[in-house]
Every structure is written in C-alpha cells, then in structure tokens.
Amino acid sequence: MVTTSFDNVQAAQAFSQEELLQVYREMLLIRRFEERMAQLYQQGHIGGFCHLYIGQEAVAVAAQHAARPDDYMITSYRDHGHPLVRGSDPMRCAAELLGKETGLARGKGGSMHFFDIEKNFYGGHGIVGGQIPVATGMAFASKYRNDGRVTMCFFGEAAMNQGTFHESLNMASLWSLPIVYICENNLYGMGTALERASAVTELSNRTACAYNIEGHAVDGMDFFATHAAFREALEKARTQNRPTFLDVLTYRFRGHSMSDPVHSHYRTKEEVEERRKQDPITKMVKFLDDHELADEALLQSIDNEVKAVVQDAVTRAMESPDPALESRFEDLYV
Numbered sequence: 538m539v540t541t542s543f544d545n546v547q548a549a550q551a552f553s554q555e556e557l558l559q560v561y562r563e564m565l566l567i568r569r570f571e572e573r574m575a576q577l578y579q580q581g582h583i584g585g586f587c588h589l590y591i592g593q594e595a596v597a598v599a600a601q602h603a604a605r606p607d608d609y610m611i612t613s614y615r616d617h618g619h620p621l622v623r624g625s626d627p628m629r630c631a632a633e634l635l636g637k638e639t640g641l642a643r644g645k646g647g648s649m650h651f652f653d654i655e656k657n658f659y660g661g662h663g664i665v666g667g668q669i670p671v672a673t674g675m676a677f678a679s680k681y682r683n684d685g686r687v688t689m690c691f692f693g694e695a696a697m698n699q700g701t702f703h704e705s706l707n708m709a710s711l712w713s714l715p716i717v718y719i720c721e722n723n724l725y726g727m728g729t730a731l732e733r734a735s736a737v738t739e740l741s742n743r744t745a746c747a748y749n750i751e752g753h754a755v756d757g758m759d760f761f762a763t764h765a766a767f768r769e770a771l772e773k774a775r776t777q778n779r780p781t782f783l784d785v786l787t788y789r790f791r792g793h794s795m796s797d798p799v800h801s802h803y804r805t806k807e808e809v810e811e812r813r814k815q816d817p818i819t820k821m822v823k824f825l826d827d828h829e830l831a832d833e834a835l836l837q838s839i840d841n842e843v844k845a846v847v848q849d850a851v852t853r854a855m856e857s858p859d860p861a862l863e864s865r866f867e868d869l870y871v
Contacts, residue, residue: 549761554830558839560602560760561825564594564818565843567618570627571791573847574617574634578795582855583634586663587648590618592790595760595817596721597622600689603767609657609679611672612691614649615721615789616661619691623656627850637857644860645868666692666699669718673705676716680778687774688716689767694784695726697743698734706780710748715774717767718744718782721757723789728803744782751779757787758815788812 552560571589578587590597593615600610601622612619620630625641633640634648641651642661651661659675662668672690679686696702697720709716720740724731732738741752751773755766763785770781790813792798799809825831 561821562839563598563622567594569843569847585647587795588615589791593787596757596785599760599763600767603764603771607686609675609688611659611668614663616651620651620653620658623658625653625656628853631850632854632857635854638860639857666696666701669705670701676714679715687771691719694720694722706748709780710750713778715778716780717770720784722784723787727793740784750782752782754784757785758817
C-alpha cells in the first residue's frame with residue numbers, strides 16, 4: 538500500500554482556535570441536519586431514496602478547509618454534507634429534500650441531486666460512478682483555461698468497479714489533469730463488504746500501479762490527517778497538474794439509505810458500536826478539550842446554535858411552495 542504518515546499535532550498547529558471551532562461547527566451542522574432529515578423521512582415528509590452522511594463528516598469538512606472557494610467539488614448520491622460545508626443555504630438543502638420550489642434543484646432533484654453552481658458544487662449524481670468522467674472533464678477544462686482551479690471528485694469504493702472510473706483515471710494521468718479523486722471508503726457498497734467486491738482491498742495500490750497516479754490511504758475519521766492529505770494533493774494538482782488518488786477510510790453510522798437498517802445481515806451491532814468509538818465529532822471534542830480550546834459550555838452553545846439553524850431551515854422549507862405544475866418540464870435535458 539502506498540501510504541503517507543500525516544503528523545496530526547503539526548497539522549493541528551496550522552489552525553487557530555477560531556478555525557477549529559468552525560470545523561467543529563461545520564461537522565456538527567452536517568450531523569444535526571442529517572438527523573433532522575432522518576426524522577422528516579420517517580414522518581413521511583421526504584420520499585424516494587435518502588442517503589445520510591452521518592459518520593463521514595470529517596471528509597467533506599477537511600476538503601473544504603484545504604480547498605479554495607473556486608475549486609470544483611462533485612460527488613455521488615450521498616451528497617447532503619458537501620454543499621452544506623461549501624456554504625449552501627441549509628434551507629435550500631432541506632427544501633430540495635422536501636421537493637419544494639426553493640430547493641437547490643427547484644425541488645426536482647431530491648436527495649441524490651443537490652447542485653449549487655454559485656458555490657462550485659456540481660452534484661449530487663445518482664448513477665454510481667457517473668460523476669467521475671464529468672469531474673475529469675472539468676479538470677481538463679481548468680487545465681485548458683489555465684485558471685488554477687482543482688476538481689475534487691468524491692465517490693464510494695464500489696464505484697471503483699465501474700468502467701468509467703478506470704477510463705477517467707487513465708485519461709487524467711495521460712493528460713496530467715489537476716484533479717483529486719477521493720474515495721470515501723466506508724467499507725460497504727450498499728450491503729456488500731469491500732473484500733467481497735474487490736480483488737485488491739488496498740485501493741491506493743490499484744491507481745499507483747495501473748495509472749501512475751500517486752495514491753494514499755488516509756484515516757477519514759481524523760479531521761487533521763484528512764485535511765493534511767487534501768492539502769498536499771490539492772497543492773500537487775494546482776502546481777504540477779498531476780492527479781492524486783486518496784483512499785479515505787471512513788464509516789457510515791446509519792444504513793446505506795433510509796430503507797436499510799443500521800444493523801443488518803451484512804454488519805453486526807457490535808461492529809457499528811466499535812466504529813462509533815472513532816466518531817470524528819467526538820474526536821474533535823476531545824482534541825478541543827485536551828488543548829483547553831473549548832469548555833463544555835461553549836461546545837453546548839455551538840450545538841444549540843446549530844440546532845436552531847437546522848430547525849429554522851426546516852421551518853422555512855416546509856412553508857415553501859411546491860413546484861408549479863406548469864414547470865414540470867423545465868430544467869429537463871434529454
């Protein structure tokens with residue numbers, strides 16, 4: 538396995554107290570937003586598929602803090618957390634899930650198709666691996682324009698078995714494109730364990746050997762390690778026009794989607810509970826406490842603030858109008 542050891546203490550020193558509290562706030566925003574969406578789904582307010590990001594918050598937040606605002610971000614159907622940290626309005630995110638006109642995609646995309654061009658967030662793609670060639674094309678455009686922007690392409694480990702993944706990485710290496718391929722490896726493609734679907738489970742080996750793309754395995758439950766990996770990969774893409782592959786080892790604490798139980802036939806309650814000990818938010822709280830950067834009262838006030846933001850977003854989204862019937866064929870491309 539091609540790995541890099543990232544010094545968490547040194548990485549943490551790059552952040553001020555204010556910045557670390559913002560990191561905590563953003564991870565908590567994703568967590569509280571997703572918990573509220575789960576409630577709305579169970580109450581029948583949200584229909585269709587709904588894939589929660591609970592447990593993986595450190596990945597999107599670390600990417601955002603390592604990137605520039607004009608860098609591109611594109612992901613799969615587990616896409617609620619990424620636009621929130623990019624700065625999308627939580628009300629518009631909630632409204633999209635509720636199918637409202639004020640949603641990010643005017644209520645027509647739903648859970649899997651968030652999109653916010655103003656924040657350089659390009660989806661939200663329901664087809665497994667469908668965003669990977671799109672992201673590769675975006676990186677080609679950046680290189681062609683010489684605009685210094687980097688594309689961050691997120692996907693799950695199961696998408697690496699799609700043909701478009703291999704075609705895209707081959708092109709990116711041949712053409713030296715400014716892109717970071719980020720595998721949010723939560724160990725399960727729906728209910729199939731990684732070792733049952735991939736002949737090579739050390740995923741960074743696959744890209745290094747096959748496509749001459751540098752790969753690293755990263756602890757995605759650790760904000761500091763993940764941020765350091767993103768920062769290095771983004772810098773390489775920006776200054777050298779070279780792609781990087783990151784196997785970000787993370788874990789979802791909920792089911793694959795809302796229709797999938799937390800504990801199912803493919804993983805035990807004991808496994809999930811053991812993984813919860815690595816909760817990235819809990820680890821950040823411990824870091825802040827150990828370094829006397831925040832006391833319990835401050836952390837609770839941030840939590841209360843975040844809960845209020847989420848509740849306000851839900852209230853305003855629920856009050857928003859449904860898309861007009863005459864608009865049903867608008868924004869459709871065939």
